[in-house]
Amino acid sequence: MALSLEKEVAGGRIAVWKISESEQELRRLVTRDDLKAVEHYRSAGRRMEALAWRALVRRYMPGARLSYNALGAPVMDEGFISVSHSGAFAAVVMAATPCGIDIESIERDFSRVAARYISPAEAALPESSDELFPAVLWCAKEVMYKMSGEEGLNLLEDMKINSLNMAAGHATGEIKGGQEVDIAFFTFERYLVAWAVRELTIDN
16 A cells, blocks of 8 residues: 555644555455454455555554444544545545545546536636536535535535635535535545545634
């Protein structure tokens, strides 16, 4: 497993790995509990994706207890985690507050699902003509969906992108009209990665 990217961010860390091992090699990088957690996957591809992101977590937090919440999203016993995988890559963000991450190939044809997640207001954003716009919007909304921790949210109606700066790799959005979310994104090896970590608030 080759570490493709590692980045310290406010309140946490993101990391992306290129999955180059066999399933047997991946199994040696995780714990016994991890192996039990992936046994139910009949597809070898699904098992390898699950083993890959768990191996990535073990690099930084060997003793973390990993499980899934009622929505099927991974959770840790300490702090917060979000994972994503696409093709040969697995991506993880670990933070002290709710977080989200998504990775997608920029060569994916998003036009087939555009009507399900791009609103007229978003289509009118100044950056909408950029070739990466569909991928950035999709990943940004996936990030917010994962951060929300809510079931049944709609990417078109419940997730809103307010601003987008392609050059700066930054977007802002809202989840159901709530607090604004700052989302960062970047590209590498024909993939796009978007992530966000909720700001830590301190009660007076």
